[in-house]
Amino acid sequence: MNIHEYQAKELLAKFxxxxxxxxxxxxxxxxxxxxxQLPGPLYVVKAQIHAGxxxxxxxKELPADAKGGVRLxxxxxxxxSFAKEMLGNTLVTVQTGEAGKQVNRLYVTDGVDIAKxxxxxxxxxxxxxxxxxxxxxxxxMDIEEVAHSTPEKIxxxxxxxxxxxxPHHGRAVAAALKLxxxxxxxxxxxxxxxFTAFNALDCDMLEINPxxxxxxxxxxxxxxxxxxxSNALYRHPEVVALRDETEEDPAEIEASKYDLAYIKLDGxxxxxxxxxxxxxxxxDIIKLNGEFPxxxxxxxxxxxxxxxxAAFKIILRDPAVKGILVNIFGGIxxxxxxxxxxxxxxxxxxxxxxxxxxxxxxxxxxxxxxxANSGLPIVPANDLGDAAQKIVAEVRKVS
Ligand code: ADP
Ligand code: MG
Numbered sequence: 001m002n003i004h005e006y007q008a009k010e011l012l013a014k015f016x017x018x019x020x021x022x023x024x025x026x027x028x029x030x031x032x033x034x035x036x037q038l039p040g041p042l043y044v045v046k047a048q049i050h051a052g053x054x055x056x057x058x059x060k061e062l063p064a065d066a067k068g069g070v071r072l073x074x075x076x077x078x079x080x081s082f083a084k085e086m087l088g089n090t091l092v093t094v095q096t097g098e099a100g101k102q103v104n105r106l107y108v109t110d111g112v113d114i115a116k117x118x119x120x121x122x123x124x125x126x127x128x129x130x131x132x133x134x135x136x137x138x139x140x141m142d143i144e145e146v147a148h149s150t151p152e153k154i155x156x157x158x159x160x161x162x163x164x165x166x167p168h169h170g171r172a173v174a175a176a177l178k179l180x181x182x183x184x185x186x187x188x189x190x191x192x193x194x195f196t197a198f199n200a201l202d203c204d205m206l207e208i209n210p211x212x213x214x215x216x217x218x219x220x221x222x223x224x225x226x227x228x229x230s231n232a233l234y235r236h237p238e239v240v241a242l243r244d245e246t247e248e249d250p251a252e253i254e255a256s257k258y259d260l261a262y263i264k265l266d267g268x269x270x271x272x273x274x275x276x277x278x279x280x281x282x283x284d285i286i287k288l289n290g291e292f293p294x295x296x297x298x299x300x301x302x303x304x305x306x307x308x309x310a311a312f313k314i315i316l317r318d319p320a321v322k323g324i325l326v327n328i329f330g331g332i333x334x335x336x337x338x339x340x341x342x343x344x345x346x347x348x349x350x351x352x353x354x355x356x357x358x359x360x361x362x363x364x365x366x367x368x369x370x371x372a373n374s375g376l377p378i379v380p381a382n383d384l385g386d387a388a389q390k391i392v393a394e395v396r397k398v399s
């Protein structure tokens with residue numbers, strides 16, 4: 001789960017992390033009121049969307065030479081006019097895709113006199129099973145680009161969970177940022193605070209880009225992205241409360257209500273599978289046969305009629321779907337029960353696209369008989385390869 005910049009900064013401030021003063025705003029009036037509460041005379045008005053690259057982004061509704069989603073305002077009047085330009089409009093950045101994202105919230109914050117921008121992020125490194133800090137002197141820019149063109153400018157510092165964050169980790173961060181004296185000390189402190197927050201909040205990613213050195217010699221977090229391990233959210237109701245559903249895919253929200261693991265993809269073959277591994281294999285074999293999956297969907301262990309119906313509806317929300325491949329292994333659930341569910345669900349949603357079903361497992365023959373006798377144009381398949389070939393042939397017939 002992701003949250004907005006201002007929410008992440010408010011969380012980090014509780015751990016002592018230095019952030020510029022700022023206030024979130026949902027309307028132009030609130031933005032003006034926020035600016036009046038800040039010391040000024042420089043303000044930065046920042047579009048709050050779950051995507052980076054806002055500064056260099058473009059608003060669809062504004063002229064091509066208009067400024068992006070991070071703007072320096074020199075007066076309260078400028079804050080007002082920027083808020084008017086941004087709210088309700090669609091910001092397109094390198095991370096939003098072409099469709100962009102509508103800006104519904106702003107963050108009005110102190111303008112900071114920046115001496116230098118740095119990069120610092122933390123992720124769970126699955127390879128080592130530890131939290132890795134990624135640090136670079138090249139802040140404020142696209143870190144993927146830095147990694148590509150000047151990888152020597154990126155340092156990775158791994159923290160052993162049994163040991164925790166030690167003073168030497170702080171010194172390593174400061175050294176990687178080429179800081180000395182008081183700034184080096186501040187870098188150690190801020191790295192430790194961020195590490196503490198990362199663990200306490202069960203983050204899976206925390207990115208500070210940029211971390212800035214101000215002209216008066218302080219290190220501040222100027223921009224932050226924070227995402228959380230969804231398996232640990234039950235421990236953090238205060239984090240769940242920050243969820244902004246308008247930033248999420250409506251189909252994915254609907255799926256989560258039915259406990260379906262659904263992720264929308266760009267292809268035209270909808271997939272309904274039980275088990276994440278089988279779902280991955282199903283997507284692979286569709287690709288191997290020359291088409292692309294429209295989604296990942298794991299219906300989980302209990303493929304009930306209710307769940308299968310919900311899954312069909314969610315898959316069919318995507319107008320790109322030209323056919324559906326159901327690939328279910330009846331282990332705990334028996335194939336005849338699953339077949340009943342598929343038939344009932346296909347009738348309920350009045351399925352109009354070709355449907356290929358591959359069933360395997362307990363009572364497979366009864367299951368196949370139910371599908372064959374359903375009166376529905378369901379194409380049966382015997383194994384994974386057969387299923388993929390059949391669904392690819394079917395969607396090619398209709399498109
Ligand atoms: P994004 O990464 O989405 O473009 P940032 O918050 O990183 O958004 O802003 C982009 C750039 O704008 C920063 O690298 C920094 O140079 C400048 N900036 C952002 N916030 C402030 C601020 N409060 N004061 C001064 N400059 C800022
Ligand atoms: Mg940034």
